Amino acid sequence: MTEISASAPVGTDNDATRPKRRDIGIKRRYAAENRFRALGIGAVSIAVLALVFLLISILSNGLSAFRQTFVAFDVTLDAAVLDKAGNRDPAEMAKVTTIGYGNLLKKALAADLEARGVSTEGISSKEIAGLLSKEAPAQLRNRVLADPGLVGQTISFKTYATGRIDGYYKGRVTMESAALDSNVSPEQLTLADRMRGAGMLTVGFNTGFLFGPDASELRPEAAGLGIAILGSAYMMILVLVMSLPLGIAASIYLEEFAPQNRFTDLIEVNINNLAAVPSIVFGLLGLAIFINFAGLPQSAPVVGALVLTLMTLPTIIIATRAALKAVPPSIREAALGIGASKMQAIFHHVLPLAMPGILTGTIIGLAQALGETAPLLLIGMVAFVRDFPAAPPEGFFDPAAALPVQVYNWTQRADPAFVERASGAIIVLLVFLFLMNLIAIVLRRQFERRW
Amino acid sequence: MNTGLLVLAVLVIAIAGFILGRRHSLVTANGDIRNLHSLPGYHGQSVFIFAAAPALLLVCVWLLAQPLVIESRVSSMIEPSDIPSGSTLGLVMADVRRISDGLDVAVAQGALTEAQIDNMRADLTDVRSRLADVGIAVGSNVSQNVFLAAKEFRALNGIGRIAMAIAGLALALAGAAFAYSRITPRYRARNVSEGAIKALMILSSTVAILTTLGIVLSLVFETVHFFRLYPAQNFFFNFTWNPQFRGGSDLGIIPLLWGTLYVSFTALAVAVPIGLLSAIYLAEYASSTVRSVAKPTIELLAGIPTIVYGLFALITVGPMLRDYFAQPLGLGSSSSSVMTAGLVMGIMVIPFISSLSDDVINAVPQAMRDGSLGLGATRSETVKKVILPAALPGIVGAILLAASRAIGETMIVVMGAGAAAKLSVNPFEAMTTITVKIVSQLTGDTEFASPETLVAFALGLSLFVVTLGLNVVALYVVRKYREQYE
Secondary structure, eight states, rough: OOOHHHHHHHHHTTTTTTTHHHHHHHHHHHHHHHHHHHHHHHHHHHHHHHHHHHHHHHHHGGGGGEEEEEEEEEEOOOOOHSSSSSOHHHHHHSSSOOOHHHHHHHHHHHHHHHHHTOOOOOOOOOHHHBBTTTTTTHHHHHHHHHOOOTTTTTEEEEEEEEEHHHHHHTTSOHHHHHHTTTOOOHHHHHHHHHHHHTTTTEEEOOHHHHHHHOOOOGGHHHHSSSHHHHHHHHHHHHHHHHHHHHHHHHHHHHIOOOOOOOOHHHHHHHHHHTTTTTTHHHHHHIIIIIITOOOOOOOOOOHHHHHHHHHHHHHHHHHHHHHHHSSOOHHHHHHHHHTHHHHIIIIIIHHHHHHHHHHHHHHHHHHHHHOOOOOOOTTTTOOOOOEEEEOOGGGGGGGGHHHHHHHHHHHHHSSHHHHHHHHHHHHHHHHHOOOOHHHHHHHHHHHHOOO | OOOOHHHHHHHHHHHHHHHHHHHHHHTTTTTTTGGOOSOOOHHHHHHHHHHHHHHHHHHHHHHHHHHHHHHHHHHHHHHHHOOOOOHHHHHHHHHHHHHHHHHHHHHHTTSSSSHHHHHTTTTTTTTHHHHHTTOOOOOSOOHHHHHHHHHHHHHHHHHHHHHHHHHHHHHHHHHHHHHTTTTTTTOHHHHHHHHHHHHHHHHTTHHHHHHHHHHHHHHHHHHHHHHHHHOOOHHHHOEEOOTTTOOOEEOOOOHHHHHHHHHHHHHHHHHHHHHHHHHHIIIIOOOOOHHHHHHHHHHHHHSSHHHHHHIIIIIIHHHHHHIIIITTTOOOHHHHOHHHHHHHHHHHHHHHHHHHHHHHHHSHHHHHHHHHHHHHOHHHHHHEEEEEEEHHHHHHHHHHHHHHHHHOOOHHHHHHHHHHOOOOOOTOOOOOHHHHHHHHHHHHSSOOTTTHHHHHHHHHHHHHHHHHHHHHHHHHHHHHHHHOOO
């Protein structure tokens, strides 16, 4: 009481100044309000811009990987060089190594340049041959050994230009940088321009990048993603086959049958914690248990798939349980009411209704697994693999690469052309992820039911 | 008979049992399905389960036990004198296995016959070069005892395989016959098959426990192994990290821990303000159209694989920071740095903070907002004075989860932070983290039993303990908070 009566005169005393002070206060408070709002907008835009910048950076670096510079010219396959015995027996012809084919290509390219009237003044014959990829002799050799009848004929042969020439047409290599580069000279670049004018040198879509095997450090132009895509596909198939039944069985038990007790609690705590364990720890698990203890082969898709299955299982279980929970109890009760056993009610009624949700969760889990790199590094998927794995099921045990690991692999190489390849591989990876998520969204839109 | 074929044969028997059992149940019911307790399909399933489950279980146990039994019998054949100096019994046994595999390959290729192998003696023929002919490399020259052990190993394995096939098939047939004979109209086949399915489901749900157990056991086992070779106090308290592949390494975790915490702190310094402010904006200010576009876009950041961020750090952010900040400021000339990794990791972590904070902000009861606004507070005052204090535990939980994610992140730091273990405060200098060193210690060509390799498991265990601790605390905080308003 005393307080109020004491403070009242103070208020009336300041009556004249009060409206003014309130005005200032409101202005200040509204300014603070606007600042806060602007901060929020700023934060959202920074996040969105970061995403856009990330995608633009990857796209601008990687799109050129899908285009490649090719050299096409006529090669006369001299029988005296390639098949000394003259019996066209592939086993005997295999004695001619890539060095022999390299010399043949060198001569053929020089001859074809002369025939087409492309001047080669001031360029040594070694430099002319240096325009061709180091992969070219092996390509020609494989083609001849596959079809010995070609010997003696003149065929038109199309092969990669070296990474530096390719880089010249993609803006990575310039005349100035070539003058300083021991791998390419400005004269070679001008010759390449003349060859382009004569139609011998073309820039086109590079199917080898999508379907070919990886190539060694010195021939970035021939490096492809074929084995990595196949390896990733093998792993995804195995992950799907292993994780979907396991995940559904575990979720049905936990959601529909499990009594509330310590054992069930233990399982739930474990699932939640596994979802947050760093992925590299799963790699250590795979190395210690699947490779060192169980003796499974290194670099094999089956080991990668086992590790990725254990990693994605929590995601799939959490999604499946949510889908099962979303099916209203009336469905179960109706089934039980007309005499179905609990198992029948679940398998005949609840599970089919929950299936779209389960599949959506599974696809998102698979997409996560597809992009996972760290655990695969530890189980030896970084190894250089040149041979395609066999068809399943043996192929699951053959050495293979995986898409994200291939990206990492390429970034570790010295030649700048591999940066473009790595970004191109990322684009391929993102396209796969986009497609998988699209399928998940379509599934959800198409089949989702609201009760 | 190889294992795949055996499993296939067992399954064929089980499927045949299913068909026969189904038909038989109808016969016992005189063709009238109403006389049966369970539908014919369940009778078939019960036969299938009795045929397949015990047999497959036996095969699994056999596959695990056989190598152990054979190893112990064969290794007793090897005298101490057969082990070359500097080698171990384990290495000799590896040779034994390789020779035995080599003989199998040689027989398969037709280079040797069984009779020739029986008569072959290591002191008379050069086994090593003959195996090299079929493409099997053996580490050292083969002594007679080792060769005998290899032959014994091969013989025992052959016997074991045949015995396993016979036992497996016999068990499958016996199981099928047993279940078949139990089929009567009153037999509760449905209960049997449902019980089996339930057992299978319980088994599947224990995979999560087994995985955790596997992680803990493998990490602890190898870490103990490591600490026997390298003293634990040096690992935890040594300030240098300098692995030498010829031995005498310094393997102190402190510089790695410093790098990890520094990078994670930088990441959180980027992600917490951006994530929290965008969560507040989207929850309290944004119109529903803005929200429906911006929220999924930000969450897209969480769906991008970390290798993409790693490449982004390596080819874009790293060089940019070096050219525009580090070099002009004279702070360094390395494109991989704490700043590079921290910035990119911060972008990656934004959605973890923003979605979780968004959830907790939305969970604050509307009445509290209305009360505050009704008293004349502006929106920002309501957010700062009412909503944030109420949501604080949840936001702290979100930040802890994000921190655990940042500490365990691998690819961004492998490609963005560098490989030099340093104790420095300059954010533009390359530093390294625990995860980077796990990768680099395990991807080189080193002997597995050396401390330089095994240290990766000790690092992994430290990482596991730290992230697990953070997660447990975060979940506890979040759960406690939820109870308040529900």
